[in-house]
Amino acid sequence: NAGVTQTPKFQVLKTGQSMTLQCAQDMNHEYMSWYRQDPGMGLRLIHYSVGAGITDQGEVPNGYNVSRSTTEDFPLRLLSAAPSQTSVYFCASSYLQFNSPLHFGNGTRLTVT
Amino acid sequence: AQKITQTQPGMFVQEKEAVTLDCTYDTSDPSYGLFWYKQPSSGEMIFLIYQGSYDQQNATEGRYSLNFQKARKSANLVISASQLGDSAMYFCAMREGGGGATNKLIFGTGTLLAVQP
Numbered sequence: 001n002a003g004v005t006q007t008p009k010f011q012v013l014k015t016g017q018s019m020t021l022q023c024a025q026d027m028n029h030e031y032m033s034w035y036r037q038d039p040g041m042g043l044r045l046i047h048y049s050v051g052a053g054i055t056d057q058g059e060v061p062n063g064y065n066v067s068r069s070t071t072e073d074f075p076l077r078l079l080s081a082a083p084s085q086t087s088v089y090f091c092a093s094s095y096l097q098f099n100s101p102l103h104f105g106n107g108t109r110l111t112v113t
Numbered sequence: 114a115q116k117i118t119q120t121q122p123g124m125f126v127q128e129k130e131a132v133t134l135d136c137t138y139d140t141s142d143p144s145y146g147l148f149w150y151k152q153p154s155s156g157e158m159i160f161l162i163y164q165g166s167y168d169q170q171n172a173t174e175g176r177y178s179l180n181f182q183k184a185r186k187s188a189n190l191v192i193s194a195s196q197l198g199d200s201a202m203y204f205c206a207m208r209e210g211g212g213g214a215t216n217k218l219i220f221g222t223g224t225l226l227a228v229q230p
Contacts, residue, residue, distance in 0.1 A: 031216045040122075042204060042222040050216060058217065090158065092218075098210045099146055099165055102218055104158035 002026050006091050006105030013081040013112045021076040021108050023091030029103070030096045032074040036060065036087040037107075043090065049074055050096060081112045115140045117207050117221035125227050126195045133180065134190040134224045136205030144210035147188040148218065149177070152202040161203075164188055166210075192226075200228045 007022045025032065033048035035058075045058030049068040063085060065077040074093075078085060088109050092102040116139040126132040138147065149161040164172045164179045172179040180189040192199055206220045 033218070035220075040222060042119075043206075043220040045217060045219065048215070048217060056215065059219075088156070092158070094216070094218075096216055098144075098208065098216075099163055101148055101160040101163060102158075102206075103160075107156050 004091055004093055004103050004105040006089075006108055008108060009106065011108060011110050013078070013110065015081060015083060015112060017081050018077065018079050019081065021078075021089055021091070021110075023074045023076065023105060024072050025074075025091075025093040025103070026072065027093065027103065028071060029093035030071070031100075032068065032091065032093045033058070033102070034064070034066065034074070034076045035090045035092065036085075037090060038087050046076065046089075078110075083112045086110060086112045115142070115145075115207055115209050115219050117205050117219055119205055119221035119224050121224045122222075123225040123227070125229055126192075128197060128228055128230050129194055131191060131193045132195055132226065134192070134203050134205075134226065135187070136189055136221060137185070137187045138205075138207050139186060140207065140209055142209040146208045146210060147179070147181070148206045148208070149179070149188075149190045150204045150206065150220075151199075152204065152223070153198075154201070158204075162190070195228045197228050197230060200226060202226075 034046040035043040047066040049055045091105040094100040145166045147164045151159045
C-alpha cells in the first residue's frame, strides 16, 4: 500500500520557470491538500480539495494553482517560480470524517535560485 | 478564524523523564478536533494522537497522552518515559467541524524536542 506518493523529492528551479509537483494517493481519500513548510512557520496550507472537481484556497495560495480531475491525483503547479517559493512541500490526504488524520507524502524540497 | 499557538520553540528533556509540549488554540466553533504530529529529522510527518472537542476523556496512545483543558483552550501533549527516538519536531493542529466546515487542518509552528541521555 503506497499511501501518498509525491514526486520529485528534490527540485531546483530558476526564477520564472514553471513546474508541477505531483501527488497521488491510493487510499480513496476524498480530501487532499498541499502545505509548505518553512523554518519557524510550521506548515501552511496552500490549496485543498474535498473531492474531484472541487478545489479551494488555503492560507498562502498566491503563485500556486491546483486541479483535481480524479480522486487519486492532486498536482500543484508553480506558474512562475520565485525565490520566496523555496520551501519543503507536503501533500496530504484524509477521509472527510472529522476525526480522520492527514496522511502525508514524504515531501518535496524545492529551491528557486 | 481558527488559530493554533505553540509557544515553546525548543525543549530539552532527560531520557526516561516525562515532558509536556504546550498547545493553545482559538476557535468559535464548538465542534473541533485536535491532532498532534511528530516530524523526525528524516522529515516525514507521523500522526500521534487525536482529541475531539466533545470527547469526555483525555486521549491516550501508548506513551502519548493529551492534557485537554477545554475552558482554557489548551491541548498539551504529554510524552511519558522519554526515549532518544522521541527527539523530533512536534506539531499541534486543529480542524473545525461546524456547519460549512471545509476539513482544513491548521498547524502551529511546532516545538523542537531534544531528548538527552
